Amino acid sequence: xxxxxxxxxxxxxxxxxxxxxxxxxxxxxxxxxxxxxxxxxxxxxxxxxxxxxxxxxxxxxxxxxxxxxxxxxxxxxxxxxxxxxxxxxxxxxxxxxxxxxxxxxxxxxxxxxxxxxxxxxxxxxxxxxxxxxxxxxxxxxxxxxxxxxxxxxxxxxxxxxxxxxxxxxxxxxxxxxxxxxxxxxxxxxxxxxxxxxxxxxxxxxxxxxxxxxxxxxxxxxxxxxxxxxxxxxxxxxxxxxxxxxxxxxxxxxxxxxxxxxxxxxxxxxxxxxxxxxxxxxxxxxxxxxxxxxxxxxxxxxxxxxxxxxxxxxxxxxxxxxxxxxxxxxxxxxxxxxxxxxxxxxxxxxxxxxxxxxxxxxxxxxxxxxxxxxxxxxxxxxxxxxxxxxxxxxxxxxxxxxxxxxxxxxxxxxxxxxxxxxxxxxxxxxxxxxxxxxxxxxxxxxxxxxxxx
Amino acid sequence: xxxxxxxxxxxxxxxxxxxxxxxxxxxxxxxxxxxxxxxxxxxxxxxxxxxxxxxxxxxxxxxxxxxxxxxxxxxxxxxxxxxxxxxxxxxxxxxxxxxxxxxxxxxxxxxxxxxxxxxxxxxxxxxxxxxxxxxxxxxxxxxxxxxxxxxxxxxxxxxxxxxxxxxxxxxxxxxxxxxxxxxxxxxxxxxxxxxxxxxxxxxxxxxxxxxxxxxxxxxxxxxxxxxxxxxxxxxxxxxxxxxxxxxxxxxxxxxxxxxxxxxxxxxxxxxxxxxxxxxxxxxxxxxxxxxxxxxxxxxxxxxxxxxxxxxxxxxxxxxxxxxxxxxxxxxxxxxxxxxxxxxxxxxxxxxxxxxxxxxxxxxxxxxxxxxxxxxxxxxxxxxxxxxxxxxxxxxxxxxxxxxxxxxxxxxxxxxxxxxxxxxxxxxxxxxxxxxxxxxxxxxxxxxxxxxx
Numbered sequence: 001x002x003x004x005x006x007x008x009x010x011x012x013x014x015x016x017x018x019x020x021x022x023x024x025x026x027x028x029x030x031x032x033x034x035x036x037x038x039x040x041x042x043x044x045x046x047x048x049x050x051x052x053x054x055x056x057x058x059x060x061x062x063x064x065x066x067x068x069x070x071x072x073x074x075x076x077x078x079x080x081x082x083x084x085x086x087x088x089x090x091x092x093x094x095x096x097x098x099x100x101x102x103x104x105x106x107x108x109x110x111x112x113x114x115x116x117x118x119x120x121x122x123x124x125x126x127x128x129x130x131x132x133x134x135x136x137x138x139x140x141x142x143x144x145x146x147x148x149x150x151x152x153x154x155x156x157x158x159x160x161x162x163x164x165x166x167x168x169x170x171x172x173x174x175x176x177x178x179x180x181x182x183x184x185x186x187x188x189x190x191x192x193x194x195x196x197x198x199x200x201x202x203x204x205x206x207x208x209x210x211x212x213x214x215x216x217x218x219x220x221x222x223x224x225x226x227x228x229x230x231x232x233x234x235x236x237x238x239x240x241x242x243x244x245x246x247x248x249x250x251x252x253x254x255x256x257x258x259x260x261x262x263x264x265x266x267x268x269x270x271x272x273x274x275x276x277x278x279x280x281x282x283x284x285x286x287x288x289x290x291x292x293x294x295x296x297x298x299x300x301x302x303x304x305x306x307x308x309x310x311x312x313x314x315x316x317x318x319x320x321x322x323x324x325x326x327x328x329x330x331x332x333x334x335x336x337x338x339x340x341x342x343x344x345x346x347x348x349x350x351x352x353x354x355x356x357x358x359x360x361x362x363x364x365x366x367x368x369x370x371x372x373x374x375x376x377x378x379x380x381x382x383x384x385x386x387x388x389x390x391x392x393x394x395x396x397x398x399x400x401x402x403x404x405x406x407x408x409x410x411x412x413x414x415x416x417x418x419x420x421x422x423x424x425x426x427x428x429x430x431x432x433x434x435x436x437x438x439x440x441x442x443x444x445x446x447x448x449x450x451x452x
Numbered sequence: 453x454x455x456x457x458x459x460x461x462x463x464x465x466x467x468x469x470x471x472x473x474x475x476x477x478x479x480x481x482x483x484x485x486x487x488x489x490x491x492x493x494x495x496x497x498x499x500x501x502x503x504x505x506x507x508x509x510x511x512x513x514x515x516x517x518x519x520x521x522x523x524x525x526x527x528x529x530x531x532x533x534x535x536x537x538x539x540x541x542x543x544x545x546x547x548x549x550x551x552x553x554x555x556x557x558x559x560x561x562x563x564x565x566x567x568x569x570x571x572x573x574x575x576x577x578x579x580x581x582x583x584x585x586x587x588x589x590x591x592x593x594x595x596x597x598x599x600x601x602x603x604x605x606x607x608x609x610x611x612x613x614x615x616x617x618x619x620x621x622x623x624x625x626x627x628x629x630x631x632x633x634x635x636x637x638x639x640x641x642x643x644x645x646x647x648x649x650x651x652x653x654x655x656x657x658x659x660x661x662x663x664x665x666x667x668x669x670x671x672x673x674x675x676x677x678x679x680x681x682x683x684x685x686x687x688x689x690x691x692x693x694x695x696x697x698x699x700x701x702x703x704x705x706x707x708x709x710x711x712x713x714x715x716x717x718x719x720x721x722x723x724x725x726x727x728x729x730x731x732x733x734x735x736x737x738x739x740x741x742x743x744x745x746x747x748x749x750x751x752x753x754x755x756x757x758x759x760x761x762x763x764x765x766x767x768x769x770x771x772x773x774x775x776x777x778x779x780x781x782x783x784x785x786x787x788x789x790x791x792x793x794x795x796x797x798x799x800x801x802x803x804x805x806x807x808x809x810x811x812x813x814x815x816x817x818x819x820x821x822x823x824x825x826x827x828x829x830x831x832x833x834x835x836x837x838x839x840x841x842x843x844x845x846x847x848x849x850x851x852x853x854x855x856x857x858x859x860x861x862x863x864x865x866x867x868x869x870x871x872x873x874x875x876x877x878x879x880x881x882x883x884x885x886x887x888x889x890x891x892x893x894x895x896x897x898x899x900x901x902x903x904x
Contacts, residue, residue, distance in 0.1 A: 254706060257706060277801050296828070313769040329747060333744060343729070348499070357501055
């Protein structure tokens with residue numbers, strides 16, 4: 001002990017590794033990689049360009065391949081597995097827990113998965129197929145099956161002797177589950193409770209029969225909310241007949257919480273959550289092009305709206321100069337509302353019973369913001385361009401667009417959720433299109449009416 | 453047991469509660485609120501507008517005020533505490549763990565905090581001042597001080613008897629820490645290890661002396677990375693002389709992981725992480741106006757750039773119509789790069805040793821994207837406006853702006869981090885300003901040279 005966690009330790013190790021790799025000192029690299037915990041090696045691989053990553057992987061001993069694979073992010077892991085021999089992959093998978101196995105196999109391209117399954121012996125293949133039998137993003141998918149179960153009618157003393165005989169508990173065991181003869185879950189006993197219980201008591205008397213179980217088909221983000229809300233460390237998983245099928249531990253849930261929270265941010269920029277920062281250029285270009293293509297369409301749509309006012313624009317170049325201000329402010333205000341509502345929905349704060357209230361509130365903010373920025377922009381433009389009427393026109397457009405922005409920002413995510421479209425992914429494009437079109441129409445339309 | 457977690461349960465309870473509240477059935481409301489776990493009551497309060505929130509709080513028994521306060525988000529909690537009598541707050545705080553106490557007190561406005569400290573007796577005040585003595589966002593701030601410590605030279609049997617005598621372990625105890633006579637941390641014993649150990653063995657023989665401790669002043673986001681990376685459930689906290697001062701448990705770390713991941717998304721839209729979805733209109737308007745003001749300045753700056761080309765615009769209205777396309781594409785492409793780099797930095801993937809590689813990669817993507825969208829937009833514009841030269845000009849501007857976007861998106865967060873400015877907050881505004889200015893200059897400048 002005594003040694004405190006060194007901050008930013010990966011940084012210096014990475015520099016050391018790169019130096020060793022660049023100067024061809026492969027023995028040092030191999031040694032360095034072996035001294036590190038698997039999660040640090042995973043971090044180093046994720047922080048390396050693809051070529052370096054392949055070189056490093058070649059220097060890592062096969063014994064620890066599995067431990068490192070389970071720490072890697074999906075895209076990086078898939079890249080490495082696709083480059084391995086199926087037989088070596090099978091060896092690496094053998095030591096994995098069921099949840100990591102399910103996660104690893106399910107994200108692989110289908111032909112790679114088939115090759116790997118074909119290289120497995122019958123027993124391993126059965127285990128793999130069982131791990132894959134639950135839907136992705138469900139409780140069954142993220143659970144472990146290495147649960148220790150107790151019978152209600154044995155004494156604590158018998159349990160203690162059994163555990164001592166067994167010698168080793170599955171990782172992160174904080175609770176034992178109690179099942180009856182038909183494997184139905186009847187209660188749970190925290191490990192700490194066994195320490196404080198009278199050895200003569202029966203399991204039945206010390207167990208908690210109030211705790212609740214997670215149904216095997218519950219979506220994993222709901223599981224994560226339960227863990228977060230009730231500060232759980234683990235939870236039993238049951239099938240539809242209330243039979244214990246596994247347990248979920250907090251370390252798997254932490255990954256889901258992180259991914260869910262990141263998902264909105266990445267989606268709002270049109271990126272895949274799993275996008276590897278160090279993916280090859282062509283792959284990244286292709287991935288991002290869909291989003292840019294969608295944006296080009298919306299930009300062309302905005303241009304087409306301006307095009308309707310070509311006559312006005314050709315008479316008054318000042319309108320062309322000011323034409324971007326109102327759409328830009330609408331876009332920013334609308335995105336604030338959108339982001340807030342998307343987060344509110346993710347946290348479970350926004351629901352049927354209060355969404356109408358929330359929309360009214362955002363409309364009120366939109367109106368207030370509209371008034372504030374309308375007055376300000378009118379003053380700036382009247383002074384800059386020495387034209388009071390122009391100031392009034394841009395002020396009117398600003399007010400209209402701020403209200404449109406608030407209305408779209410608040411209602412879009414709610415509507416999209418009902419239509420089962422991810423609001424984080426598509427919300428921001430649709431919103432910007434609305435604020436662009438409304439902003440340009442309001443500004444150039446009013447200008448055409450009053451200035452020509 | 454047997455009862456599976458009901459999904460979306462808060463939804464139906466909320467509807468029930470609102471119905472009871474609206475029809476004045478306060479006894480039912482009070483009963484409903486008392487049957488729910490504190491975290492569910494907290495969720496209901498967070499999902500209610502301020503007026504309803506105050507009404508509901510008035511119906512909740514003082515005994516459980518503390519349990520609910522510690523589950524609330526900062527802004528909602530502060531609103532409630534500010535409306536309470538200082539003496540009632542002191543009662544509510546009495547039962548709180550040190551980490552929750554520190555969190556609650558530190559986020560209060562100063563005058564409210566002083567009133568509350570003044571209402572405390574000497575012992576409570578000492579405890580409060582100790583909880584507040586560590587810097588916010590450090591390990592000391594989020595740790596608990598209710599740690600059970602063992603001595604290395606006693607036997608497991610003695611420990612087991614001591615624990616049985618004590619009867620109850622602190623919440624989430626998964627590990628006991630071993631300290632010497634001067635309180636220095638020398639090892640740790642997982643609770644489960646005590647179950648499997650021979651009772652005659654000494655603590656010294658069963659303890660793990662390899663595990664590492666968290667220094668009391670480590671930033672909390674680093675603590676969170678450690679927990680995530682090494683799948684920890686708890687970790688001991690030591691002062692600069694390696695004396696054990698407390699422990700951090702995973703449930704506190706989960707909150708930090710969620711908040712850190714959300715921080716970037718909220719900041720990128722110019723929102724405070726703690727922004728309450730149901731805050732009053734005036735307060736929300738004021739909070740969001742800073743960001744809108746900054747955006748107005750950048751929009752005016754873009755307009756000023758267009759203004760330089762007034763002569764060109766007044767001769768060719770078509771330029772006014774197409775003027776928004778290039779800046780818009782640059783903004784989207786730049787924001788993709790920016791988001792990816794910000795996330796990469798948060799995950800610890802981007803650092804000194806690979807940032808140059810990353811910038812080159814993003815530049816290559818920017819160049820490729822530039823070529824792709826330049827060819828496409830040139831074709832569209834040449835066909836739409838029947839003007840090949842105009843197509844060539846917009847293509848050139850697109851290429852230049854895509855490269856500028858990639859360069860700014862990749863370098864801005866790295867530069868800002870060095871200057872200790874939050875890239876998520878200011879990065880996106882600066883980036884958009886750059887892509888607007890470069891885009892307009894490239895398009896209108898080239899057009900002025902070649903079309904007039």
